[in-house]
Amino acid sequence: MPDTPFAPVILGNEPGSFPHSVLAERHPAIIRQVRDAFPYGPGQHEALDELLHSCTEGTVEPLPAGAPDGDRWLAWGLAGHAGRSWYDVPWLWSESYFYRRLLEAVGWFGPGSWQGIDPFRPFKRAELDASETDEELAALDALQKLPEEERARALLHGSLWGNRADLGFRLSAEGAGDREPAPALVADDSETLWSLLPPAGNGTLVLVADNAGRELVPDLLLIAHLLAEGRAARAVLHVKPYPYYVSDATTADVVDALHRLRTAPGAAGAYGRALWAAMADGRLTVRTHPFWCAPLPYSAMPDDLRAEFAAATLTVVKGDLNYRRLVGDRLWPPTTAFRRTTAYFPGPVAALRTLKSDVITGLSAATESALVAAEGQRWRTGGTHALIQVDPSGEQQGQ
Ligand SMILES: O=P(O)(O)OC[C@@]1(O)O[C@H](CO)[C@@H](O)[C@@H]1O
Numbered sequence: 593m594p595d596t597p598f599a600p601v602i603l604g605n606e607p608g609s610f611p612h613s614v615l616a617e618r619h620p621a622i623i624r625q626v627r628d629a630f631p632y633g634p635g636q637h638e639a640l641d642e643l644l645h646s647c648t649e650g651t652v653e654p655l656p657a658g659a660p661d662g663d664r665w666l667a668w669g670l671a672g673h674a675g676r677s678w679y680d681v682p683w684l685w686s687e688s689y690f691y692r693r694l695l696e697a698v699g700w701f702g703p704g705s706w707q708g709i710d711p712f713r714p715f716k717r718a719e720l721d722a723s724e725t726d727e728e729l730a731a732l733d734a735l736q737k738l739p740e741e742e743r744a745r746a747l748l749h750g751s752l753w754g755n756r757a758d759l760g761f762r763l764s765a766e767g768a769g770d771r772e773p774a775p776a777l778v779a780d781d782s783e784t785l786w787s788l789l790p791p792a793g794n795g796t797l798v799l800v801a802d803n804a805g806r807e808l809v810p811d812l813l814l815i816a817h818l819l820a821e822g823r824a825a826r827a828v829l830h831v832k833p834y835p836y837y838v839s840d841a842t843t844a845d846v847v848d849a850l851h852r853l854r855t856a857p858g859a860a861g862a863y864g865r866a867l868w869a870a871m872a873d874g875r876l877t878v879r880t881h882p883f884w885c886a887p888l889p890y891s892a893m894p895d896d897l898r899a900e901f902a903a904a905t906l907t908v909v910k911g912d913l914n915y916r917r918l919v920g921d922r923l924w925p926p927t928t929a930f931r932r933t934t935a936y937f938p939g940p941v942a943a944l945r946t947l948k949s950d951v952i953t954g955l956s957a958a959t960e961s962a963l964v965a966a967e968g969q970r971w972r973t974g975g976t977h978a979l980i981q982v983d984p985s986g987e988q989q990g991q
Pocket residue numbers: 614618687755758760761802803837910911912913914916948949
């Protein structure tokens with residue numbers, strides 16, 4: 593990520609900034625929570641102590657010799673960052689590497705009996721099993737009486753605001769889950785989004801998921817609706833290859849969410865059964881890719897993903913981190929055109945995101961001034977505002 597004077601890459605080295613607080617406070621809190629949630633042995637405790645020291649006071653260290661993804665991390669910039677403070681390398685890079693090292697500390701990569709044990713699973717499960725999830729699912733019954741367009745809109749907004757369900761965010765934003773969201777979107781290209789997914793279309797929707805539980809459930813409901821109404825003939829759901837940013841969805845989380853839906857009463861159960869059938873006949877596919885946990889912007893995506901997005905009717909990327917990677921993790925002037933930052937993307941792309949970090953593009957000058965007048969800069973990170981932005985054009989000539 594080379595720096596440009598126009599939009600500097602975000603680092604975590606400015607005390608008082610949001611990125612700094614994530615490195616200095618959120619990461620240690622995550623280590624504490626994971627440590628408390630499992631009966632780990634002395635080797636894991638020692639590795640967690642070492643990680644805590646390294647990420648707060650030490651430097652980025654290389655991966656152990658023989659790490660299965662060692663070459664991949666070298667290609668992703670590890671050699672250039674090793675030996676430097678975690679605060680002085682791009683923030684996106686530090687965060688991704690933190691989750692990679694945390695999984696290693698608890699034995700996720702094996703070999704051994706802790707291989708594949710998700711350290712965030714208790715938190716994700718608790719959310720999926722919460723009574724709030726029952727209430728959200730019960731609300732689907734009333735939706736069935738509405739005309740299709742209204743149902744589609746409600747489910748799109750359910751998926752969008754589901755992005756507030758981010759467990760990592762709640763760790764460092766006290767009371768964030770209870771704060772009322774601001775209803776008006778700071779940018780709303782939903783008409784363009786619907787024009788790309790007309791009823792009786794024959795397209796492929798790709799949805800790049802973000803969080804499990806109370807975000808993934810409404811994502812799945814949206815997919816179920818689009819398939820049932822013929823707005824998409826096929827859907828591909830991309831999830832993370834390993835646990836990441838606390839609540840990011842993996843295939844195991846998709847299975848949990850589908851079980852939860854299928855066994856729910858009323859309309860939710862019907863959606864669940866329809867999704868189950870769509871998995872069986874191939875209209876809904878779950879995929880993953882190592883690049884989803886890469887510390888890089890999407891402009892650096894590999895050719896196989898590029899080809900998949902080029903062939904899709906629409907790719908929807910969910911959440912704050914995906915937004916940062918889509919537009920580049922930079923301090924853009926907020927009125928920078930969204931399409932300017934996504935011109936490299938190989939097909940039509942939409943971002944559904946609640947605002948939980950400093951990165952923002954595509955605001956009108958009037959919207960930016962109104963937000964600043966009301967909240968200073970808090971609107972960028974508070975998780976109470978949301979946007980739907982669409983670039984329908986696909987890769988532009990000369991990019
Ligand atoms: O991608 P999500 O789940 O919407 O949000 C991820 C997040 O909580 O984590 C990052 C900071 O650690 C920020 O991008 C954001 O605050």
